[in-house]
Amino acid sequence: MLSVEEAFRTIVGQFRPLETERVPLREACDRVLAEDVRSPEPVPPFDNSAMDGYAVRFEDTLGASAGAPVALFVVGEVPAGRAPEARVEPGTAVRVMTGAPMPEGADAVVMREDTREHPDRVEVLLPAEHGEHVRRVGDDIPADSRVLEAGTVLNPSALGVLASIGVGRIAVVRRPRVALLATGDELVELGQPLGPGQIRNSSAHALEAAIAAMGAVPVPLGIARDDRAELTAKLHEGARADLLVTTGGVSVGDYDLVREVLTSLGQLDLWRVNMQPGKPLAFGHIDGCPVLGLPGNPVSSMVAFELFVRPAIRRLQGHTALAHARVPVVLDAPMTKKNARRQYLRAVVRLVDGAFHADLTGPQGSHMLTSMARANALVILPEGTRSYAAGDRVEGHLLGEGALFENRDSDAV
Amino acid sequence: MLSVEEAFRTIVGQFRPLETERVPLREACDRVLAEDVRSPEPVPPFDNSAMDGYAVRFEDTLGASAGAPVALFVVGEVPAGRAPEARVEPGTAVRVMTGAPMPEGADAVVMREDTREHPDRVEVLLPAEHGEHVRRVGDDIPADSRVLEAGTVLNPSALGVLASIGVGRIAVVRRPRVALLATGDELVELGQPLGPGQIRNSSAHALEAAIAAMGAVPVPLGIARDDRAELTAKLHEGARADLLVTTGGVSVGDYDLVREVLTSLGQLDLWRVNMQPGKPLAFGHIDGCPVLGLPGNPVSSMVAFELFVRPAIRRLQGHTALAHARVPVVLDAPMTKKNARRQYLRAVVRLVDGAFHADLTGPQGSHMLTSMARANALVILPEGTRSYAAGDRVEGHLLGEGALFENRDSDAV
Numbered sequence: 001m002l003s004v005e006e007a008f009r010t011i012v013g014q015f016r017p018l019e020t021e022r023v024p025l026r027e028a029c030d031r032v033l034a035e036d037v038r039s040p041e042p043v044p045p046f047d048n049s050a051m052d053g054y055a056v057r058f059e060d061t062l063g064a065s066a067g068a069p070v071a072l073f074v075v076g077e078v079p080a081g082r083a084p085e086a087r088v089e090p091g092t093a094v095r096v097m098t099g100a101p102m103p104e105g106a107d108a109v110v111m112r113e114d115t116r117e118h119p120d121r122v123e124v125l126l127p128a129e130h131g132e133h134v135r136r137v138g139d140d141i142p143a144d145s146r147v148l149e150a151g152t153v154l155n156p157s158a159l160g161v162l163a164s165i166g167v168g169r170i171a172v173v174r175r176p177r178v179a180l181l182a183t184g185d186e187l188v189e190l191g192q193p194l195g196p197g198q199i200r201n202s203s204a205h206a207l208e209a210a211i212a213a214m215g216a217v218p219v220p221l222g223i224a225r226d227d228r229a230e231l232t233a234k235l236h237e238g239a240r241a242d243l244l245v246t247t248g249g250v251s252v253g254d255y256d257l258v259r260e261v262l263t264s265l266g267q268l269d270l271w272r273v274n275m276q277p278g279k280p281l282a283f284g285h286i287d288g289c290p291v292l293g294l295p296g297n298p299v300s301s302m303v304a305f306e307l308f309v310r311p312a313i314r315r316l317q318g319h320t321a322l323a324h325a326r327v328p329v330v331l332d333a334p335m336t337k338k339n340a341r342r343q344y345l346r347a348v349v350r351l352v353d354g355a356f357h358a359d360l361t362g363p364q365g366s367h368m369l370t371s372m373a374r375a376n377a378l379v380i381l382p383e384g385t386r387s388y389a390a391g392d393r394v395e396g397h398l399l400g401e402g403a404l405f406e407n408r409d410s411d412a413v
Numbered sequence: 414m415l416s417v418e419e420a421f422r423t424i425v426g427q428f429r430p431l432e433t434e435r436v437p438l439r440e441a442c443d444r445v446l447a448e449d450v451r452s453p454e455p456v457p458p459f460d461n462s463a464m465d466g467y468a469v470r471f472e473d474t475l476g477a478s479a480g481a482p483v484a485l486f487v488v489g490e491v492p493a494g495r496a497p498e499a500r501v502e503p504g505t506a507v508r509v510m511t512g513a514p515m516p517e518g519a520d521a522v523v524m525r526e527d528t529r530e531h532p533d534r535v536e537v538l539l540p541a542e543h544g545e546h547v548r549r550v551g552d553d554i555p556a557d558s559r560v561l562e563a564g565t566v567l568n569p570s571a572l573g574v575l576a577s578i579g580v581g582r583i584a585v586v587r588r589p590r591v592a593l594l595a596t597g598d599e600l601v602e603l604g605q606p607l608g609p610g611q612i613r614n615s616s617a618h619a620l621e622a623a624i625a626a627m628g629a630v631p632v633p634l635g636i637a638r639d640d641r642a643e644l645t646a647k648l649h650e651g652a653r654a655d656l657l658v659t660t661g662g663v664s665v666g667d668y669d670l671v672r673e674v675l676t677s678l679g680q681l682d683l684w685r686v687n688m689q690p691g692k693p694l695a696f697g698h699i700d701g702c703p704v705l706g707l708p709g710n711p712v713s714s715m716v717a718f719e720l721f722v723r724p725a726i727r728r729l730q731g732h733t734a735l736a737h738a739r740v741p742v743v744l745d746a747p748m749t750k751k752n753a754r755r756q757y758l759r760a761v762v763r764l765v766d767g768a769f770h771a772d773l774t775g776p777q778g779s780h781m782l783t784s785m786a787r788a789n790a791l792v793i794l795p796e797g798t799r800s801y802a803a804g805d806r807v808e809g810h811l812l813g814e815g816a817l818f819e820n821r822d823s824d825a826v
Contacts, residue, residue, distance in 0.1 A: 025603075029622040044780060045607055079639075081599030083609035099599050099709070101610045140781040147783065155815070156626065158786035160619030160711055164612070168603040186494030186512050190438075190581040194458055196496035197514045199577070206573030209442040213569065226492075296512070298573055328767035354741035367457065368553040369577060370560065372570035401737075401814050402568070 001274040003383075004307060004342060011283050012311045014290060017318035018242060021174045025159045030215055031172040032318030033152040039145050039165045042138035047102040049078075050133045054093040054115060055106035058128045069116065069123035078103060093122055102134060109133035141165060151320065173318035178211045179219040179238035180204055183249040183258050184296060185226045202369060203247045203294075203301045210305060216313050231261045239266075239289035242316055245309060248296030250282040258293055262286065268293075274383060276341040277366035278304040298369040303344050303378065306399065329358040329379060329396035335388045342383050346375035349396055358396055376402035414687040416796075417720060417755060423682075424696050425724045427703060430731035431655060434587045438572045443628055444585040445731030446565040452558050452578045455551035460515040463546045467506040467528060468519035471541045482529065482536035491516060506535055515547060522546035554578060564733065586731035591624045592632040592651035593617055596662040596671050597709060598639045615782060616660045616707075616714045623718060629726050644674045652679075652702035655729055658722060661709030663695040671706055675699065681706075687796060689754040690779035691717040711782040716757050716791065719812065742771040742792060742809035748801045755796050759788035762809055771809055789815035 002010075020034035049055060056072060064070040072093040076086025080099035088094055088105035096102070096109060108128040116123040141147055147161060148154075154162075154172065162170060187201040188194055201223055211218040219241050224234040226249070238244035249258030250270060259282060262268040268284030268291070277300035282293030292309055294301040311322035329349055337343055347358040361374040378397040381388065388394065415423075433447035462468065469485060477483040485506040489499025493512035501507055501518035509515070509522060521541035529536040554560055560578060561571060567585070575583060595617040601607055602614055614636055624631040632654050637647040639662070651657035662671030663683060672695060675681040681697035681704070690713035695706030705722055707714040724735035742762055750756055760771040774787040791810040794801065801807065 025618055026621070026625075029626050041607065043612075045612060046610070048610075050778075050780075078610070080597060081610050081639075099597075099612070135778065135780055139778065140776075140783055148786070152786075153815070155786060155813075156619045156622035157711075157715055157782055157788070159622045160615040160715070161782050161786045163603055163618035164615035164711070164782060166603065166607075166613055184493060184512075190576055190579065194454065194579075195494075197459070197461075197491070197494050199456075199458060199512070200579055202573040202577035205438055205576035206569045208439070209569035209572045212439075213442050226494075298570075298577070302570055302573070325764055327764060351738055351740060363553075365548070365552065367463075367548055369570055369574050370553055373561070373565075373568060373574045375570070400568075402566070 001272045007273045011308050015312045015315035017173050018316050020171045022169050022171050028154050034171040036150050037148045039141045039147045042143040043141040043164050049096040049100050049109045050135050051111045053109045053111045055096045055103050056093045058108040058130045061124045061128045064124045064127050066125045069125050071123050176216045176316040177241040178216050179241035179244045181221045181238050181246045183224045187223045203298045226257050239287040244291045246293045247301045250280045250293040274341050276343050297366040299366040299372050302372050324398050326395045326397050327356050329356040331392045332359045337385050343381040344378040346371040347377050347379040349377040414685045420686045424721050428725045428728035430586050431729050433584045435582050435584050441567050447584040449563050450561045452554045452560045455556040456554040456577050462509040462513050462522045463548050464524045466522050466524045468509045468516050469506045471521040471543045474537045474541045477537045477540050479538045482538050484536050589629045589729040590654040591629050592654035592657045594634045594651050594659045596637045600636045616711045639670050652700040657704045659706045660714045663693050663706040687754050689756050710779040712779040712785050715785050737811050739808045739810050740769050742769040744805045745770050745772045750798050756794040757791040759784040760790050760792040762790040
């Protein structure tokens, strides 16, 4: 049996970032920048005041104090967004608003709070230092400097940075299209009546949501019956995407046709991975398209998605950080392993005094998707058989931001 | 000056979840369920086999061993998705695939691996226990049980659970519409040339992306000039949304009209909050719509968004966990506070051996949005003045999933 790490390396190692496309900022959030961006303009674009106050020559204010203020003639005013008209000569000052361009001749700003204001003059109560409260041109971004590197994940602030230098369209890695095919005669689609021996297709809905939530484009292909011709047609259709994910039919049962059809259409490796849930896993190619065959049980398919499909898609998206973090967690209840495979148990983790504590979300059968719906992390019990006591430390695999939001209703609202 | 906690309580305490709407599963991910969901059908819908193997009467297999196997006549076969035709009588077995309904008369399944198979009979090599490898009807979800509670955040697996019980549309809290208005004569929109004294509108782009990324609907209103009539019209327009967010014009400068117009149109409180960046903050109502007035500096507006706007929007969305988590962080470099206000410094945190370590992202001027673009957390230096040494522990406010992805390129791909 392959280890989880061997399966991860083999699968994810075959994926490369997709080609790039140029999109407006509005469509670029959380995507990966595909080019270095140099600034066509400096930010700020001119020396400006960091405060509401008076632009002065700092030398004029030396020796000023509340007891012996320095009086300066006010020769003009500059609101933000206007060009200064007056020039600061020795013995004069210009009133400036935050963000207003510095008038010629001035080399410092005195905050309004450090003055006494009169109609035509101002008394300065503190000496200013050279450059004080002045933001210099290019202070944040010098002109023609590299602002963002290819490979940067564009968060909202990065998009603000691009807007600040006048860049409105940007090259990013395009969104992967991920085809989803559920297989099995026992599956019935939403809205259809359940026949004898039939169950509802649930994995496809969960996987579709997970793919969309990570910024890829799901291409749902519905259900393929256990019929060679239908399966072949659907697999070719799915192979037009950037990745084809199937559920079911990869075990060793007589009716597990996916394995057989995949092998005859393309190239397929079927593995048993040393983990529970999610032992059977298929990986291969059809028509040049990578195919990941997940188990049919809904929990198994979601765990396999998290461990193998998510990192593969993130690689297609151009990310280098591929997997959700593993963190040390303290077990709040004892746990016993029933076999030697590495176990991934559905859990709720909470931050308590800076440490993650984990509690299971109920019965852990791999057909019990409710346990996964309540989880925000997977507790990892390593290979081998043993029991764990409450208070033991193991690793937890966080499933997203869920563990990172705090309920401050009680203490703060 | 208000503390951050006082401002949080006053603002967020005024928000309540919006009304609900019924949407298909595809539109429900990460949204808050607005009703208890009871299961119209049990999951699984019938007793079924957890393994590929043979459905038997467990009493028939007692005493079986590899040396003395028990032979049973095979009287039928049930693939998944079919109704069983044969009945298991004493001395017989029915071949079953994983997920196949249990035939009448059978009360256990023997795994294929624990048998020797022959054309018409099977030798059982181990005794079965009553109920072994049988998943009982309603094992995951009993019929007419409460499956999900109102208030649940619908993750992909929860959507799978809903699909598994045939529920295709669901009542969730509707998405908040958040109007965004930038103000100031100095601002120029993307694609326009910069005039003297002008800078580009960057905050609006960053805020729009942040609002969209959290599942709310941004309504960008562009830039309002420092003109009473224009500002009044735009504020009334924005007040048709569920929340109106403005940037700029809330300081005490002569041209900070937002404060003045807001006060005359509705009700407004202007505060200084004991924090840096982001000291000036306005909150009030126009035409019954809550208004949050953020500072004009891009970093200040993003920090204020994170501390006050995000929790307010999450409350509108029906969430009870409102704020990103604060975690203990170890400082990797010394830091000095320059004033007594609580400081929020832009930082990169990394998990090292289970502890978050923080490093600043460069100069921290509140006009320097690049420092925010590189950050995945805010380091919080509490009120008071002191210096912090490398290795000191303070609190960090995580900015999202960024800190939770691991780069496994080097060790695993």
